[in-house]
Amino acid sequence: MDIDFSLYLVTGxxxxPPGKDFYETLEQALQGGVTVVQIREKSLDTAEFLEICQRSKSICDRYNVPLLVNDRVDIALAVGANGVHVGQTDMPIAIARKLLPPNTVIGTSCNNVEEVKKALSDGADYIGIGAVWATKTKTLDKPVIGVRNVGAMLEVLDGTSVQAVAIGGIKSKNLLRTLYGSVSRTNHSLDGVAVVSEIMTSDNPKEAAAYLRNILREFQSGSSIQLGLCTQPNTHTSESITREIVGLMVLMKKISPLIHQITNNVVIAQSANTTISIGASPIMAxxxxxxxxLSHICDALLVNIGTLTQDAYLGMLEAGVCMNAKRKPIVFDPVGVGATAFRKSAVDDLLNTWQASVIKGNAGELAALSGITEVESKGVDSVGTGFKDPVTFIRNLAKRERCIIALTGKTDYVSDGKSVAILKNGHQYLGEITGSGCITGSCIAAYCALASRLSESKPLKEDKLVRGDVFVGTISGILLLNVAAEIAAARDDVRGPGTFFPALLDELANLTPQVVSERVRVELA
Structure with missing residues (x-):
């Protein structure tokens, strides 16, 4: 049977709610857009489970929606269910296949790549990947996977007809993040999501299901949780990027986007002043x-974990969720992520909770984020010269994280998963002042906010920008800071790092399109 797994209801x-009838809830959920139903009852005797499945099958048939039964092959046979779902410790798929009629759909639960491979060899028709999020509807005997680890499991399904459904803690507030983040490097995406509590606990299951269905349709139509990943053929050239940077400069002071920054306590003032100097407006909360x-009024969010505390971490979690809901860019700076277990754990939680538009870091930070040991770090600084092949590294990391990756250093690299921009402006003084990486994040966030705002507005006569191009927004933020640094460092009144930063603010404020056009050095790989 050809099953639409997109909105998969698992009953409970x-x-x-008190006084709510199960069959009424089931029918209303089907009216709202549920496409497949699994009846899951772990504590009932056979007679009662059989009755529930019989009545549920009759309701599902009226809406031409397939019914699956959890675990109990005998019940599935008795009611003529369209399929069964078995766990890793339930009846083996091969035996279930012998007992069930031809074309009966059989699915199984998978928590890691090895279990996906076994499901393929056993002949599963679909797999349930989870738990993706923490859930209270089922006692978990295996670890929560996290959105960012689903892709590796989906990649195993390449070249097969086996479909995949994410399950575990999925709700309307994290559904778009789940869909967007659960994609492999080979662009293999989920076929659906399994939902339990969002529908079963609702006083209006039809409305709850319809809301989830609308989010699914929005994602399937190409609407993105953010504007970072390149999904279209990339037509950028060095010349076109330079033109777009200049165009963004002209528009920055006209639009003056508001940038919310949860950033390093050491550099709050520097970050705010830098934001103002380039023509944007800062808010620190x-x-x-x-x-x-704040998500209603701000145009972008910068999250910088330089001085990470538990309270700030909770703010970061909530801020990212709210900005994702508004489809506004998030720039993430995982400062010193490799230095402590707390930072590593916090970064993992943050990136599994919300989708970043841009991740910016030095070689040590991005190496730690990717899980490789090619580059050492000491605190917030990288040790050594960086990657042997930075172009390939950041292109692959951008594909994995499904966002823009910016690798900062003597030479900067920016990738959208397809193109890699190599940026060669800058000055050594940037590496000799506190927080140069932090203010770079402020600049990136401001220009990504501008690119995002442009995607929502009517074209301006003087503007020939690629609307919503966070790739170019990221490049713009880095290059404009670096060009200003070159000019500031050459001033007669600058004698070293101490006099450099005030001059940098001046030059950022005084940059002109002509100067930028003449000085920008960008190549594409």
Whole structure:
């Protein structure tokens, strides 16, 4: 049977609101857009489970929606179910296949790549990957996978007809993040998501299901949670990027986007002043209670973990979720991620909770993020010269994280997963002042905000920009800071790092399109 797995309801009668009838909930969920139903009852005797499945099958048939039964092959046979779902410790797929009629769909649960491979060899028709998020509807005997680890499991399915459904803690607030992040490097995506509590606990299951269905349709139509990943043929050239940078400069002071920055306490003032110098407006706030309101008014979010605390971490979690909901860019700077276990754990949680538009870091930080040991780090600094092949490294990391990656250093590299821009402007003084990487993040966030704002507005007569191009926004933020640094360092009144930063602010504010056009050095690989 050809099953549409896109909105997969797993039932749980224990979750029903007081007084709510199970069969009424099931029918309303089907009216709202549920495409397949699994009846899951772990504590019932056979007679009661059989009755529930019989009545549920009758309701599903009226809406031409397939019914699957969890675990119980005998019940599936008795009611003529369209399929069964078995766990790793349930009846083996090969035996279930012998007992069930031809064309019965059989799915199984998978928590890691090895289990996916086994499901393929056993002949599963689909797999349930999870738990993707923490869930209270089922006692977990295996670790939560996290959105960013689903891709490796999907990649195993390349070249097969086996479909994949994500399960575990999926709700409307994290559904788009789940869909967007659960894609392999080979662009293999989910066929659907399994939802339990969002529908079963609702007083209006039809409305709850319809809301989830609309999010699925939005994603399937190409609407993105953010504007970073390149999904179209890339037509950028060095010349076109330079033109777009100049165009963004002209528009920056006209639009003056508001940039929310949860950043390093050491450089809050420098970051705010830098933001103002380039023509944007800063707001610094860390309290989780403010994040929903701020997401309405701010145009982009910068998250910098330089001085990470538990309270700031909670603010970062909430801020990212709120900005994702508004489809606004998030620039993430995992400062010193390889230095401590707390930072590593926090970064993993943040990136599994919300989708970054841009991840910016030095060689040590990005190496730690990718899980390789090619580059050492000491605190927030890289040790050594970096990667042997930075172009390939950041292109692959951009594909894995599904966002723009910016590798900063003596030479900067920016990738959208297809193209890699190599940026050669800058001055050594940037490496001799506190927080140069942090203010780079501020500049990137401002220009990504501008690119995002442009994607929502009517074309301006003087503007020939690629709208919503966060790739160019990232390049712009880095290059404009670096060009200003070159000019500032050459001034007669600059004698070293101490006099350099005030001059840098001046030159950022005074940069002209003509100067930028003449000085920018960008190549594409």
């Amino acid at each position: 009668r224990e979750l029903l 860390t309290s989780a209670q403010e994040m929903s309101d």
